[in-house]
Amino acid sequence: MSRTEKVRVLIAEDQALIREGIATLLSQQNDDFEMLPGAADGEQAIEFARRYRPDVILMDLQMPRVDGIAATQRILRELPQTHVVVLTTFETNDLIFEAVSAGAKAYLLKDARIDEIAATIRAVINGQSGLSPSVAARILDEFKRLRGPRVSAKLPVRDGLTARENEILTLIVEGKSNTEIGERLHLAEGTVKNYVSTILEKCQVKNRTELAIKAITY
Amino acid sequence: MSRTEKVRVLIAEDQALIREGIATLLSQQNDDFEMLPGAADGEQAIEFARRYRPDVILMDLQMPRVDGIAATQRILRELPQTHVVVLTTFETNDLIFEAVSAGAKAYLLKDARIDEIAATIRAVINGQSGLSPSVAARILDEFKRLRGPRVSAKLPVRDGLTARENEILTLIVEGKSNTEIGERLHLAEGTVKNYVSTILEKCQVKNRTELAIKAITY
DNA sequence: AAACGAATATGACTTTCGTCATAACCGATC
DNA sequence: GATCGGTTATGACGAAAGTCATATTCGTTT
Missing domain, CATH: 1.10.10.10 (Winged helix-like DNA-binding domain superfamily/Winged helix DNA-binding domain)
Structure with a gap:
């Protein structure tokens, strides 16, 4: 998919240094990102999402006032076309599963390289997804558990069709x-x-x- | 994590050209891979897994006699310490979910670059996981569905329409x-x-x- | 071995779908 | 009463879907 307009990116992250750092790196990374003003907490993330209609939100999970998961839920209910990419230092099962259930399209750890973050942003824009390897492992485990034991993998073949x-x-x-x-x-x-x-x-x-x-x- | 021994890799893939090609590329990619003789179908994959005890199996899904998913199930029941990485051209939901349920640690599409395949092999050895972006998206969707609605992930199918x-x-x-x-x-x-x-x-x-x-x- | 039918595979051609630019209408707001 | 945002309405045009004639492969029947 090729887009003519720039990808509008909003960063929600309480630590100003990290917020500004990522914004700078991302805009250097490629000129097709339009960085919107950074949000310092969940409340502001919701407000800025309403105002600027970003294509992608890089969402930290631990933030004052409203945490990243609650913010994700509220933003996606109102603006379902938004893509939320979680970017956090923590990777407990609970956080990961809740974030995904809330509608996050990708879950990256903060040790990710900037080009990985950029690649993930492009992926979610195209309806794909991105998971850090250790996060993927947790998701797959839980996925197996949720599906339970398979008995017959065979789909019921529709009669009359080859x-x-x-x-x-x-x-x-x-x-x-x-x-x-x-x-x-x-x-x-x-x-x-x-x-x-x-x-x-x-x-x-x-x-x-x-x-x-x-x-x-x- | 650092390993002193080489990573023993078995490729199960029915097309000889692709099998040999990947083997060659992987051994060039890094000298810490020990490529075992390639298996041309699921039956042979099971046999070779027993004989050579690979650390990682690169498993195609569409193979004669025994398909990749059945082979994965049987190998992991017998040799649970093995890591299976699916490498296929197909990415239907059914195949992906069945493969993961069968115990595959990673699911890559054949358009992956060789260095991505190598990185994924190293990841699974370290208890991590790897999913192609489009595969990750499908897993996350199904994951959300399986966990059930946490809030109200209601899409504006009827609401929001005039x-x-x-x-x-x-x-x-x-x-x-x-x-x-x-x-x-x-x-x-x-x-x-x-x-x-x-x-x-x-x-x-x-x-x-x-x-x-x-x-x-x- | 020849004939046969079913399943699989392909491209030329027609029809239907989906996008885009555009405009009329209407109630609300200033 | 002018302006604005949203709903409703239209047709031109490129993209995708669907039809039809045709060919190959393979197991089965004669």
């Missing part, structure tokens, strides 16, 4: 475009379209939206 | 085309399209199929 057709149906239900499906399955776009046509006919629907609805609803 | 927009959303969810919607509401097709565009943006989705899915699911 294996290939089912693969494609699954991706359609995830909202993928034909191009994306083609890339994922190493098929030409034309091939995917043809599969879609076949599936549409078999399921007696007119277009992929109806198909997705039917597949979800049964 | 009355007219909601009428149109309802018809989209019924699988209607823009022409059909226009006839029903006595609007020009162009007008309907414009409404659809607005709704897509408000709901933060890329196309009407995703929109229908989100409207049904939430």
Whole structure:
């Protein structure tokens, strides 16, 4: 994805030195970042988010008045298109899980290099995500626990569809475009379209939206 | 953490060219990797894991005889100290979640650079983890869903839409085309399209199929 | 071995979708 | 009563979806 405008970045961090330092480094890092005035606590982060509508907020977690997690919740409820990247020194399970549940798109530790922070900002803008390796490990552990023991990994195959057709149906239900499906399955776009046509006919629907609805609803 | 011995790496990948290529690149990358003979399918991966006791297995998912996920499960049950790093071209939710549940410590896509792969291998050896940015995003989404709503992560699917927009959303969810919607509401097709565009943006989705899915699911 | 059908794969072509610029309308505010 | 923000409305145009004809591969049947 290419953006014509600059990425508007807000830093919420109570220590002025760190706040200014990161802002300076980031603006040196690349000229496509527009650094907004820094927020010194959670309350101010909310206020500045409302006022400046940042694309990305670098959010510290331990801040006066309103902490970073509460600020994240309130900002995302009001401005859901904002991307919050947590940047903190602490990495307890509780903090990590709460931050992610609050809607943080990435969780970095303060020992991250500035180019990693910049790369993560670009990633979240593109709908991706970034986790420090040790944070990722904790998330994966909890993830496994939450999912519980798998019994049968097999998806119920939709009757009448071939294996290939089912693969494609699954991706359609995830909202993928034909191009994306083609890339994922190493098929030409034309091939995917043809599969879609076949599936549409078999399921007696007119277009992929109806198909997705039917597949979800049964 | 510093290790005195080399890191013993096993590659399980059915395409010989890719297998040899990664092995060569990794051994050039750093002299602390000891590359074991490559496994061409899941069955062989299990056999070689038993024989060579690797520290890390780079595991492809789509392989003949036994797939990568089944191989991961069986290897980790027998040799739980092994670290499995998934390296694949596919990134469907199912594959990712199953791989993680099976015990994979990291999940990389094949477009990763060789130094990223090397860094991930070192990370998992140190009890950390590595996820490609797009994979991390999927994990975090599912993670949030599994933990359940903490506050009210309500997306502005119906709320935040005007009355007219909601009428149109309802018809989209019924699988209607823009022409059909226009006839029903006595609007020009162009007008309907414009409404659809607005709704897509408000709901933060890329196309009407995703929109229908989100409207049904939430 | 030849014939056959089902599954898989592809590209040319038409239709539908989605974006963008633009404008009329209306209630609120100054 | 002029201005402003939000809703409603429209069409031109490039992008994506869907149709159709066609080809290959592979297991099964004759």
